[in-house]
Amino acid sequence: MPLSTQDEDGNDQYILVASLDNVRNLSNILKAIHFRDHAACFATTNGIKVTVENAKCLQANAFIQAGIFQEFIVQEESVTFRINLTVLLDCLTIFGSTPLPGTSTALRMCYRGYGYPLTLFLEEGGVVTVCKINTQEPEDTLDFDFCSTNVINKIILQSEGLREAFAELDMTSEVLQITMSPEKPYFRLSTFGNSGSSHLDYPKDSDLMEAFHCNQTQTNRYKISLLKPSTKALALSCKVSIRTDNRGFLSLQYMIKNEDGQICFVEYYCCPDEDVSDSEP
Amino acid sequence: MRFRAKIVDLGCLNHFTRVSNTISKLAKTCTLRLSPDKLYFILSDKVANGGVSMWCELGQGNFFDEFQMEGVAADHNEIYLELTPENLSRALKTAQNAKTVKIKLTNKHCPCLTVAVELPSLSSSSRIVTHDIPVGVIPRKLWTDFREPTVPDFDVSIYLPVLKTMKSVVERMKNISNHVVIEANLKGEMNLKIETDLVCITTHFKDLGNPPWASEDASQDRDSENMAEARIDIKKLLQFLAGQQVNPTKALCNIVHNRIVHFILLHEDVSLQYFIPALS
Numbered sequence: 001m002p003l004s005t006q007d008e009d010g011n012d013q014y015i016l017v018a019s020l021d022n023v024r025n026l027s028n029i030l031k032a033i034h035f036r037d038h039a040a041c042f043a044t045t046n047g048i049k050v051t052v053e054n055a056k057c058l059q060a061n062a063f064i065q066a067g068i069f070q071e072f073i074v075q076e077e078s079v080t081f082r083i084n085l086t087v088l089l090d091c092l093t094i095f096g097s098t099p100l101p102g103t104s105t106a107l108r109m110c111y112r113g114y115g116y117p118l119t120l121f122l123e124e125g126g127v128v129t130v131c132k133i134n135t136q137e138p139e140d141t142l143d144f145d146f147c148s149t150n151v152i153n154k155i156i157l158q159s160e161g162l163r164e165a166f167a168e169l170d171m172t173s174e175v176l177q178i179t180m181s182p183e184k185p186y187f188r189l190s191t192f193g194n195s196g197s198s199h200l201d202y203p204k205d206s207d208l209m210e211a212f213h214c215n216q217t218q219t220n221r222y223k224i225s226l227l228k229p230s231t232k233a234l235a236l237s238c239k240v241s242i243r244t245d246n247r248g249f250l251s252l253q254y255m256i257k258n259e260d261g262q263i264c265f266v267e268y269y270c271c272p273d274e275d276v277s278d279s280e281p
Numbered sequence: 282m283r284f285r286a287k288i289v290d291l292g293c294l295n296h297f298t299r300v301s302n303t304i305s306k307l308a309k310t311c312t313l314r315l316s317p318d319k320l321y322f323i324l325s326d327k328v329a330n331g332g333v334s335m336w337c338e339l340g341q342g343n344f345f346d347e348f349q350m351e352g353v354a355a356d357h358n359e360i361y362l363e364l365t366p367e368n369l370s371r372a373l374k375t376a377q378n379a380k381t382v383k384i385k386l387t388n389k390h391c392p393c394l395t396v397a398v399e400l401p402s403l404s405s406s407s408r409i410v411t412h413d414i415p416v417g418v419i420p421r422k423l424w425t426d427f428r429e430p431t432v433p434d435f436d437v438s439i440y441l442p443v444l445k446t447m448k449s450v451v452e453r454m455k456n457i458s459n460h461v462v463i464e465a466n467l468k469g470e471m472n473l474k475i476e477t478d479l480v481c482i483t484t485h486f487k488d489l490g491n492p493p494w495a496s497e498d499a500s501q502d503r504d505s506e507n508m509a510e511a512r513i514d515i516k517k518l519l520q521f522l523a524g525q526q527v528n529p530t531k532a533l534c535n536i537v538h539n540r541i542v543h544f545i546l547l548h549e550d551v552s553l554q555y556f557i558p559a560l561s
Contacts (some may be wrong), residue, residue, distance in 0.1 A: 087480050090456050094484065096449035127446060129484040272511075 016043050016079045016111040019071035023107040023122060024099070025066060025258040027092040030085065032236050033060040035229030039085040043079045051141050052085065058226040058237075059142050060233070068262055071108075073128045079111065081135040083118060091131040093220050095124040108224040111135070115264040144269040149246040153180035153214040159237045159254070159269065161208030165189055166231045167198050170225060171264055175273050180244060181217035187242075191224070210239065220248040222262045233266040248272035282360055282418070284315055287347040288498050294382055297344045298373045298550065299526045300337065301552055305366035306524025307335055307555070312427050313394075315350055315360040318342070323427045324364065325382035333432055335516050336554040343550040353421055358388070363417035372396040372412035377453035392404065408526055430556060432543055436509035436537035439465040439492065441544070442486040444532060447473075448522040450484045455515045457482070460560060463518075464510035465536055467491050467503060475515075490535055509538040521555050529553075 020026055021269055033052045040051045040253035057162040066072040095105045105124040112119075169176065173191035180187055180192070187202040187209075204212050234240065237254035244250055252268040290295045304311060304322045314321040324335040329378045343346045350359035354538040376382045376398040383397040393413040419427075441447065450473060454461055458475035465471040475482050521544060529546035536542050537559075544555040 001489075019421065082480055087457060091480065091482060093455045094450055095446060096452075096481070100445075125443075125446070126349040126488070127442065127484060127486050129482060131483075132481045134479055 013112055014073075014110045015113045016047070016073040016109070017071060018043075018069045018074040018109045020107040020109075022104040022105070022259060023092050024061060025068055025096075025260060025262070025264075026107065027089060027097070028236060028258065029062045029064055029264050030089055030092070030265060031230075032233035032254070033062045034085055034089060034232065035060070037084055037086050038136075040077060040080070040082050040089075040138055041181055042080050042188060043074050045072075045074050047072070047138075047258065053142060053170070054229075056142060056225060057223065058229075059123075059144060059269045060173070060229070060266065061265045061269075062264070064264055068258070068264065073247075079113075080138040081111070081114075082116070082138050083133060090116075091120055091122070091129075091133060094122060094129050094131070095127070099124070111220050129163070144247055144249060144251075146243075146245055146251050146269055150247075151243050151251075152216050152246055153182065153218055154211070154241065154243045156216070156241045157202070157208060158208045158209035158239060159234055159240050161202065161206070162240055163192055163231075163234055166234055168196070170198055171224065173224055175221040177219060177221045177228055178250065179217070179219045180214050180242075182214045183217065184210070186214070215265075218244050218248065220225075220244060220250065222250055222270050223273050227268075227271055230268045233268065237266070282353055283349065283351040283386065284360055285349050285383065286341070287384075288382045289346045291346045291381070292374075292375060293346075293377075294379065296551075299528075301366060301373055302341060303524055303526045304335075304337060306526075306551065307520060308366060310365050311335070311382055313362045313364045313416070315429060316328070316352075316551060317348075317350060321346075325427060325430070332555045332558040335477045336429055338552050340485060342549040345468070357421060359424075361419035361427065362386075362392075362394065363419055364414070368412075368414040369394070369396070371441060374396075375400075375410050375412075384444070386416075387413070389413055392416050399438045411543040420558045430554070432535060433537050433540065435543065436503065437467055438467045438492050438533060439467075439469065439471055439536055440492065441532040442489055444525065444529075447486075448519070451515060451519045451522055453530045454482060455519050457481070459515055460512050461515040461518060462510055462512045463534075463536065463542055464508040465489075465534070466508050467505040470508075471534075472508070472550045474504060490553070509559075510534040510543050511536055512537055513542055513557045513559055521557070525553065527551055527553060542554045 020152050036054055043053045054059045065176045073237050090100045091270045108121040110119045117134050120131040136167060170191040170193035172193035177190040185201040186204040189200045191198050233254040239255040241253040250270045254266045255262045308324040312323040314323060320339050322337040326333045346361055352360055353402045378402055381399045385395050387393045388396045394416050396412040398410040402408045454475045460473040469491055471486045471489055473484045492543045499504050525546060527546055527548045529548045531547040534542055539559050542557045543561055546553040
């Protein structure tokens with residue numbers, strides 16, 4: 001393993017060490033939340049969570065659990081830093097994002113602690129790239145306080161059912177209106193654009209519908225510009241869970257299978273655009 | 282002054298198309314020099330434009346079934362034309378399945394390189410597509426501007442790694458930095474480095490091998506581990522790596538420390554040289 005020779009001083013001085021045989025298992029997940037330049041990283045012994053936010057209204061989290069990595073060591077209770085995600089992704093895909101068949105890029109990622117750069121060693125076919133990405137002061141991330149006990153409606157869909165709908169969203173509409181209801185129309189996506197409104201209904205007994213737990217009719221609007229980046233995650237995912245809580249906050253959880261068949265999750269939280277509280281008593 | 286040439290073989294045609302495509306990726310305008318044995322595509326850019334130069338040389342015998350030319354004078358049996366290579370590429374695009382392609386120098390309103398493509402036809406009448414590519418005839422007094430660039434004594438000569446790998450690395454680096462440092466030594470090691478406020482990236486290639494002349498010629502007194510380096514415009518380097526379509530059998534580069542990087546791609550009877558000057 002050529003990468004281990006890079007590691008002259010051993011692992012002791014690093015508070016975070018993570019190795020991966022196939023870097024795409026990390027880079028693909030990070031691409032699903034890459035809609036802003038900066039991301040916050042939190043590592044614990046369970047794995048790494050990477051968070052990207054926009055306009056204090058949208059938060060995307062990618063979870064890469066420790067099991068995805070071949071080696072994963074965290075020396076402190078938690079390790080936090082902020083990093084330029086665009087640069088990180090350029091580094092992770094330095095050998096190209098579509099590798100030659102039969103080859104894969106191995107990664108070793110090390111972090112010594114506050115004030116130090118994140119060091120990446122990437123290797124493919126005997127070529128080694130060393131990247132030192134400067135880390136930044138961690139900033140507080142939003143707490144959406146999205147609690148499963150407050151969830152009113154929940155739907156699990158096969159992602160292909162939503163992919164087409166999202167790809168064809170009328171971007172001239174400022175908002176996407178989501179209706180979830182125990183009665184008809186059950187699950188409805190609506191846009192109100194220049195050329196008229198459009199409604200897309202999913203029947204409750206559709207094959208695409210894996211689970212349907214709606215307790216109360218809720219109609220909420222979300223800024224379409226905020227939701228659009230989530231299409232990146234949708235494109236990679238096999239299932240999506242759509243939930244809304246009593247405040248109308250939206251949670252989209254995407255289940256993504258990587259090339260080795262392991263499951264990772266990406267979630268998006270979004271604030272409602274305005275209060276269309278027609279939730280019936 | 283006369284020139285006419287004909288390609289019949291499909292393999293030759295494809296090969297010539299690839300060379301022409303490569304040239305059109307590397308230069309907006311270039312000089313086409315015709316001699317009885319060889320064709321040259323020449324770019325000598327002004328320093329103000331980055332000072333990149335290119336020299337591509339191909340033996341006509343490997344491409345053409347017929348090749349007749351008569352230069353400006355018996356003792357100067359050559360023709361120098363100014364050409365937009367993109368136009369030649371575009372003309373050859375229609376020639377993908379052609380039976381024959383004829384290229385000749387004509388004078389229609391202005392001097393033209395006329396590409397006549399005979400396409401396969403089911404009926405007895407043939408289908409011919411003709412492209413007239415305007416060219417400028419370069420007078421003899423200016424020929425000296427297009428001499429083969431001399432290679433200054435290089436410090437290190439080294440074989441290049443797989444160009445596709447090198448291209449993807451340089452592509453990512455270009456997103457981050459405008460310059461790249463290319464360095465190599467006589468132990469077969471080459472590094473590409475960028476350094477910005479955000480990130481430092483170094484890609485290490487090893488076991489590349491040095492051409493035999495490297496150790497004879499360059500530097501008897503040179504420590505083999507000592508790196509020669511040059512900082513160059515990353516866009517020019519990427520243009521070269523992304524533009525080349527010749528699938529070279531040999532690719533190498535010569536570095537003159539802090540002065541110039543000289544790339545050479547060889548494929549059978551085609552050689553392509555590309556010079557990128559170092560930035561101060």
